[in-house]
Every structure is written in C-alpha cells, then in structure tokens.
Amino acid sequence: MHWIHNTVIYNIYPLGFCGAPKDNDFQLNYRLDKIYDFIPHFKKMGVNCILFNPVFESTRHGYDTIDYKKIDSRLGDNASFKKICETLHQNGIRVILDGVFNHVGRDFFAFKDIQEKGMGSPYTAWFQNIRFDQQSPYGDHFSYEGWAGFYDLVKLNLNNEDVLSYLFDAVRYWIDEFDIDGLRLDAANVMDVNFFKRLRGVTKGKKSDFWMFGEIVGGDYNRLANADTLDSVTNYEIYKGLFSSHNDRNYFEFAHSVDRQVGDWGMYKNIYMYNFADNHDVTRLSSIIRDKALQKNVYTMLYAMPGVPSIYYGSEFGMEGKKQRHSDDDLRRELNLNALENPDYALFEHICKLGKLRHSLEALQYGKYKNEQIQLEHMCFSMKTDNQKVYIMLNQSNEPRSLGVNTNFNGVLTDVLNGNQQYQCNGWCEITIPPMSSMILVENDGSFRIDFSENENDAPIPAAENMPAPVEEKEPELVPEEIVKGRYRHFKGNVYEVIDFAKDSETTELMVVYRALYGEHELWVRPYKMFQEIIERDGKKMRRFEKIG
Template sequence: MVFLSWVNESVFYHIYPLGFCGAPQQNEGGEPVPRIEKLLGWIPHLREMQVNALYLGPVFESSEHGYDTSDYYTLDRRLGANEDFKRVCAALHENGIRIVLDGVFNHVGRGFWAFRDVQQNGQSSRYCSWFHNLNFGGGSPMGDAFWYEGWQGHFNLVKLNLRNPEVVDHLLGAVGMWMDEFGIDGLRLDAADCVDFDFFRRLKAFCRGKRPDFWLMGEIIHGDYNRWANPDMLDSVTNYECAKGLYSSHNDRNYFEIAHSLARQFGPGGIYKNLCLYNFVDNHDVNRLASVLRNERHLENVYTLLYTMPGAPSVYYGSEWGVKGIKQNGSDAGLRPCLELGKIEDANYQLCEHIKRLGAVRRALPALQYGGYDHALIKNEQYAFRRELNGRSVYVALNLAEHPEYLEFRVDASPLVDLFTGTSYETNDGNLKLEVPAYGSRILVPQEEWERFSAASSGEAASTGAPAAPVPPAPRELKTGRWRHFKGGEYEVIGKARHSETLEELVVYRALYGEGGLWVRPLDMFLEDVEQDGRVVPRFVYSGD
C-alpha cells in the first residue's frame, strides 16, 4: 500500500456545502450563485484550528441534497460556477489546506441527463444499460414505464451499472477533471459498501496513475474495513465503530468500551494497525455529539480521545462550538445548518479553544500521527494509554468522573509534562501517579518534547498572523456552579460575600482538585478578562451547575 504521509499528518474539517452556504433545498435552475465563496471567510478559522485538510460534502450539480447527482462535471449552481470553485480551491491550497470531495458514484438522481434520456426515448435510448437492472418488464414506483433499482429502495436515487465500461469511463473522466482543473487531493466514496469492487480497483489505478498521493476513503458503517481498504482498492474508510464508542463510553461511564475497540483495531496484533482510518464523532448523517452526550462536560474528553487515538481526526463544522442537531421526521436538515462566523447560537467557546489546542498538539507530535497504541490503565471512569514512535512516547490520561481522580500507571520516561498546563510530573522507578481533574485529561510528553512543542507553537503563532478566534466577554452576572480558570483549574462557586469593612463584593469558591481549599476573590477580578498567549480571555469561564 502506498504510504500517504499527508493523511496521517492531517486534521480534517468536514463541511456539508449546501447547508453551510444556505443554499435553497431545491435546485430550480437559473444562473449560478457563488455561495461557495463563503468558504474564503472561514480560512482564518480553519488555520486557527490547525486544519490542513477540508472534506466537502457533495458539490456536483444535483436536484436536491447533493447525493442525487445530475451532472458530475459541473458545480451545483446553488453553490456557484466552476470558476468560482477554482478560486476557492486555489485559496485553500495557498493556505496549506488540502481538498477532499464527496464522490457519489453508486447512484445518481432522476435528473441525471442519461436517465432523462431513457425517460424520453424508452427502449431506443442508448443509455438503458447505464443503470442497474433497468428493464421494461414493468413500471417503477415513480410512474416510469420501466423498472430500475434504487439505492436501498429509494427510487429518487438511481443505481448506476458500474459494470458498464461507458459508465466507468464517464465517472473516471469526471474524477480526472476535478483533479486536473481544481487540484483536489482526494475523494470520500459515498455508500462504498454498495459499490462494485472492480470499479474501486479501476478508480485506484486511475488516480494513482495521475497522482501517487491521491487519497481514496470509503463510507463504511459495518464489516471488516480491510475488505475495502487494501492495496488494490481504497486507502481508508470511516471509523464508525469508534465514532459510536467515543460517545457511548462516556454516556455509560464505561471506558472499557472504547479501550476495547482501540486495542482491537490498533493495539498489539490489531486488525487495522496498517490503516490510517478516518475518525469522527459526528457528521451530516448522524446526530450531533452535543445532542447525544448525556453530560456536555464530557465534550472535551471526547475530542481529546478523537485527536490522540490512531487515525486522522475530523471535526464536523460547528461542532467545535458544541452546536446541537438531530434528525427529525426523517429529515437531515437539522444536521446540516447554515452557520455564520461570530453568530453561532449558544457557542461553547471554551470547547473551541480546547479543540484548537488539540490541533496544535496533534500536528506537533509524530507519535500521535504514526505511533503505535497500547493501553496503560483502564477503569470504568478513568483511562490512560500510550502512543509510541521510535522510542518517543506520548501518554494520554482521562477522567470522566465528576470529581478529580488519581491515576497510577507505568511510563518509560521522567519527568513528563502536561501539554495543557505545562505541569511537570516526576516518576517513582517508572511509576507515574498524577491527579486528573474532573471531566478532564492530560497529554504527557517528556521534557525535551515539551520544549520542542512550546518552541514550535510560538513559531506557528508568529508566522500565521491569523486573528484569534472570537472569545465572548466573561458573564457579568455571577452564577453558582462550576467554573474553569483560564489556566485549566476547576472550581465551584459557592456564592457572594461582602468585606466586613469595605463592603466590597467577593466571590467565595472552592477548588475541585487537591484538598478542595476555599478561596475568595473580588467579584470584579473574578469576572474580568486577562491576556493569555496574546489573546484576551475570561479569567474564569462558567461551565455549568
């Protein structure tokens, strides 16, 4: 299998363009509207998140949702014209962001030009053989004078005959055009479990012949991923097994679930050790993570796992702010909203900052990109594992409990430094014992790795010149409950008090770590903003009751 290093080193961002751009639900024709240019305004945000690969859902001309293609060679007019998208692709590439498009090659829409020719010309159409099981022995449920096979019984999605050389040549011609004219770097293959294997072999040979580093990733929900991801076919597939385990292990307070999947896939003797799988926690087809997690305080730990487990992490647009969304009445519209930067409703800016930090960590540490996996500690509510490459280790420790916990496990280096806080931990004869905050995590590296990471992070911040992501002002009304200090500590606000002599308002709060000491601080100081790494952030951020 050709080794595609850029994929291992990527942080993906996934956008469903028709929803993201606010396109009309139905394609009524008319002149193209360059809504796709909206992406240009999001490039600084992508760079702040350390994103270097953008997966765009369907952009080919279609009648409705994009998966009902009507023309493989043209950008959907609701997004703009081909020339508009060329400018967007050029800008993304100039900013070091690769582009992966959705390849919907199993089926087309009823508006596809060849299918309309069959509707108009019946058995005399030269395109009858382009469609799977199309015959004139009876009518279709859509009122046609012929029968055809729809994808999973959906007759608005007409299954292509991928055994017809003309169909294959037409599709490969489209792929070649998007590669040559737009410079795309890969394809996500929709409904890959339904696609003929020989077509994937032809596609692989075609793409590799044009560009050895072109990436092919298939949408696979169930089954042995090696059936599709192998030297002759695809390079990777969607990791739905872990997508489920990442959230349900937190909902059920059972880290054994995700630990089992990671060991089965990537541990010693793991069945997918040689694959770089596409990892995610939500997408355009499944309910948003913030809607399925029973406790939103687990959001940060889920993303910490996503970014530190083997494979390439991907964030679905808006989920970095904890945007919610569920399927309703059979519709995916709630999962595919139009979003505007700076206008995200109920945005969780703390989560977004956490994910940005994870992006920097992911891209700085080769052990997270290429290293092996082995667990160090597994309990129901605590979990630690090691990623190792060429003798250089990264340890990840997580705690999903509502209170701090001490974790103890064996390590191969000392001291180790937490990349979130900069705290250094000594070991005792190879044994590490450290406290992990409630709903929190540590990413631990040797001292020399920490120094390299700090230097690289400072250089990156200086070189990008990108504006900082918007941070909302601290709330001016104090609430009782949990607050997080800008340096990472968790505290519980008990209430307000007044100084007996000056009558100054004070905040009474206690630490949710260590011995749980009580503290007081002037109210104005508690709620003020401070400068951190060149950004203005709240001193404390409210995180819930």
C-alpha cells in the same frame, strides 16, 4: 510518511453550510465563496484539509447528481470553485471531494434519455435492473433499482464500461481542473470492490499520493481498504465508542475497540482510519452526549488516537442537531461565524489546542497505540514512536481521580494540554486527573514545552507533507484598473456582473451599471471611479471590486 498522517480534516456539507435552498432553483449564486472568510478560522484550528460533501449540480441534496462536471449553481460555478481550491492550497490546505458514484438523480441526462426514448435509448444498460415490463414508483414506463429503496437515487451499473469511462473521466477532470487531493466514496459498502481497484489506478496515475476513503458503517474494513483498493474507511465503530463510552460511563468500550483495531493483534493495523465524532448523516455530538462538558474528552481521544481526525463544521462550537426520521436538515444547518447559536468557546479553544498538538507531536500522528490503565471512568493510553512517547489520561467522573502508570522512564512528564505542567517520573508515575478533563503528557528531560500564545495560534499551520509551502512574494502596488463588462467580486464577498456604463444626466459623471448575481439579481449603479478604487481593510490594501471573469 504520507501527508494524511500530519492532517486535521474539516468536513463541510456545502449546501447546508451555505444556507442554500433545499430544492435547486438553478439560479447562479456564489454562496460557497464564504469559505474565504473561514480560512483564518481553519488555521487557528490547525485544519489543513477540507472535505467537501457533494458540490456538483444536483436536484436537491447533492447526492442526486445531475452533472459531474458542473458545480451546483446554488454554490457557484466551476471558475469560482477552482479559485477556492487554489486559495486553499496556497494556504497549505488540501481538498477532498465526495465522490457519489453508486447512484445519480432522476434528472441525470442518461436517465432522462430513457424516460424519453424507452428501449430505444443507448443508456438502458447504464443502470441496475432496468425493466420495461413494469412501472417505477414514480410512474415511469419502466422500473429500476433505487439505492436502499430511495427511487430518487437511481443505481448505476458499475459493470458497464461506458459508465466506468464516464465516471473516471469526471474524476480526471476534478484532479486536472480543481487539483483535488482525495476522495470520499459515498455508499462504498454497497459498491463493487472491482470499481475501487480501477478507480485507484486512475487516481494514483494522476497523483501518486492521492488519498481515498470509503463510507462503510459495519463489516470487515479490510475488504474495502487495502493495497489494491481504498486507503481508508469511515470508522463508525470508534464513532459510536467515542460518545457511548461517556454516556455509559465505561471507558472499557473505547479502549477495547481501539485495541481490537490497532493494538498488538489489531485487525486494522495497516489502515489509517478516518475518525470522526459526528458527520452529516448522524446526530451531532453535542446533541447525543448526555453531559456536554465531556465533549472535550471526546475530542482529546479523537485527536490522540491512531488515524486522521475529522471535525464536522460547527461542532467545534458545540452546534446541536438531531437526526430525524425523514430529514437530515437539522444536521446540515448554515454556519455563520458572526451569528453562532450558543457557542461553546471553551470547547473551541480546546480543539484549537488539540490541532496544535496534533501537528507538534509525531507520536500522535503515527505512533503505536497501547492501553496502559483502564477503569470505568478514567483511563490512560499511550502513543509511541522510536523518538517520542505520549500518555493520554482521561477522567470523566465528577471527582478527581488518581491514575498510576508504570512508564519504565526516569525523567519528566509534561502535560502539554494544560499549561506545560511537569510531573516527576521515576518508573512508576501516579498523577491526579481533575474532574471531567484530560491530559496529554510527553516524556522528556524537562525542557520540552509547547507554546499556545495568541501569535502561535494565528501562525500559518504546517503544510501537509509533500505539499510545497506557499512562497511569500512581495505584492505589487495596486493601481486602479479599467472596468470592463464581466463578473466582479466585491471585497465583502458577493459577486456582481457589470452589464453597461452610463452618465449622470446632471453631472455627466461616468457610472457603472451592474447586476447582483445572488438573491433577486437587483440592478445597481455606482460612480466609475468609486467602482475601481483601491480601499484598505484590516491594514491590507485591496480593490473594491476584483475582476473574476
């Protein structure tokens, strides 16, 4: 079984997540290093894969790429991102990057070369529909094709071998340097399918279990996701059904959509879908669902249905954000765990439970879907493997609802989502579902239960299949090290550069002179012995300043 079946994805739009400036000031700032503080948060949620939207150098929002081999200076540098990826992997968390190959920004080197040299540039064939007999909307002495009419996004010519060579070389670099495990393919629905066939050969040649999915809003998913191209696609059909089946009080919409996709006669039974309730391009769930109390039911469906569940950063707390006509800023706001806006902690705890269940129940990972009972405001579907059968019951009404299911099973149904409550089952089983709630019931002999104690939630999550689990080694005793010129990370996360040494004029005590690599790049002075000392934080010894380069 591929590792994606035992995966919970956490989707981060890095520039927003970190509160980076909208326009790139090209000042190096290690904002993405905040990810280290989120690792316990990921583990509690059962997250074992991070999907990073664009991380490479761009002019504004990340999708206007300048350099495919340089981390955006608003987030850090290649060395810092490599360490982030290494640390995530050490914690059993895989990494997927956003591959933006349909278009580049106007500051991309090849486009700027055409601006400078015109028809004499060797890169005129790198872009779609370059014409020198008319001007662009930006006043260039040539015209070109922009993605979806956005001329700050210059469409690449993916039939040009030099372009393909350049892009494939970048992907190989990402795998070699950052050890990434997969790719999201931006704007896949408007790209040449042959590009994906070639890309598949590149990635699978580097990592046989490399996983790729494409962004597609509608159309035939099989066109992009099949044995020759991508592994999966964004499941926008189910995204819509998740919230609208609750807004319209109509579970038939969700049930029939899933059955159409993966039921007995499903169109997409061979695709393990990328499922989501919101992302960086659409209004957040908490802002689009009419009754916020029903978000729990949405996430129960998301985690229990076929496909890999993905949580958009902040939505685990019910973060709000509405898509505006000319701006996505509200969807991409900064997330600070110590300064949450009206957090819904009950929703967060519910999602943490679902993460635990997703890793514990094989039926949720790769079971076969079946609609058991469907009513407008309550329903039951099942997920079944050869070894396990699970029933998912949902009620979105304001009243308790009784739901009967013919299980053909004699034994016990244990509701592992709600305190391991047991229900006797003798073929036909009728259960009352509390208002606006859900149940996940496992067929068993009465001995099955799942523990959600605090220790369980804080325990390391299972490493995704085929990923070696981190080996625990006894840490050597820390001793003060010589301080030299170079970059150091403070134990609170900020990065500084040691630029020189000095002596106190009164005491002759040796001092370290260092500059902040963030904000106003202020200069600081600290006693040498204090700079190199070993401190203790949360019961763990560490260096006050750790050398990083």
